Amino acid sequence: MNPRVYRPLVDLSTMEERHIILRYRLDRATIHELCAQLEPALMSPIRQPTGIPPLVQVLSVLHFLASGSFQTTVAMSSGMSQPMFSKILSRVLSALTKHMRRYIVFPEEVDLATVKGDFYALGHIPNIIGAIDGTHVALVPPKDDEQVYRNRKSYHSMNVQVVCLADQYISHVNAKFPGSVHDAYVMRNSSIPYVME
Structure with missing residues (x-):
């Protein structure tokens, strides 16, 4: 064969x-x-x-x-x-x-000045410490909680939040929530609000 x-x-x-x-x-x-x-x-x-x-x-x-x-x-x-x-x-x-852990790290406080400088060099907007966005990663949902995974566009997904730095390195990923969860809820329940305090 x-x-x-x-x-x-x-x-x-x-x-x-x-x-x-x-x-x-x-x-x-x-x-x-x-x-x-x-x-x-x-x-x-x-x-x-x-x-x-x-x-x-x-x-x-x-x-x-x-x-x-x-x-x-x-x-x-x-x-x-x-x-x-x-x-x-x-x-x-x-x-x-x-x-x-080697690539996904939020900058330490001493690095924040560098991060802000890098973003300022890109768009001349001060005090930016990260670019945040969300995406829906399609999946086949579990049978028990199928509706929880249905997003506003009517397909099943995980609502994933990602933050990256000016050099395109990812500093944060939050992939805990199903597609029905609103982006604002994902943000509030991530570590990002604590970093920004």
């Missing part, structure tokens, strides 16, 4: 930089750096190898996170089945969380 051969549908080397950023929300160099860090975890024979290259695994998960689309849609555009993508999503997110 011949082993299955995976033929990627996306070739990062042929894509323009602006298309890469639009699709994955990261530039080419950052994606390659991320892949290098995650590759040992994604290639581990202990974790049931998929035969799908680490770069493709990372790209498919980044596309999923950036688009807020459904697993089936991203899986099809990545050339794999939804069950396979689900395994890859779990594997890549697990590998990412091991590096999370």
Whole structure:
């Protein structure tokens, strides 16, 4: 029996930089750096190898996170089945969380002056310590609490809040709340109000 051969549908080397950023929300160099860090975890024979290259695994998960689309849609555009993508999503997110504390940090008070200066250099607005936004990450809800996950656009999701610095480093992520929860509630129940006091 011949082993299955995976033929990627996306070739990062042929894509323009602006298309890469639009699709994955990261530039080419950052994606390659991320892949290098995650590759040992994604290639581990202990974790049931998929035969799908680490770069493709990372790209498919980044596309999923950036688009807020459904697993089936991203899986099809990545050339794999939804069950396979689900395994890859779990594997890549697990590998990412091991590096999370290194990249997701709110600046210490001594750094706040630098952060404010960086934001001022970008837009000439004083006293900015972070750019905040929310996104809805689509999911299949648990059967018991299905309505809690339905957002105002009538699909099921998690309401995720993210804060980043002027250099695009993420300083805060709050992914605790289902899609029906209002953005203001997510903000009030995060650590951000305490940081701003």
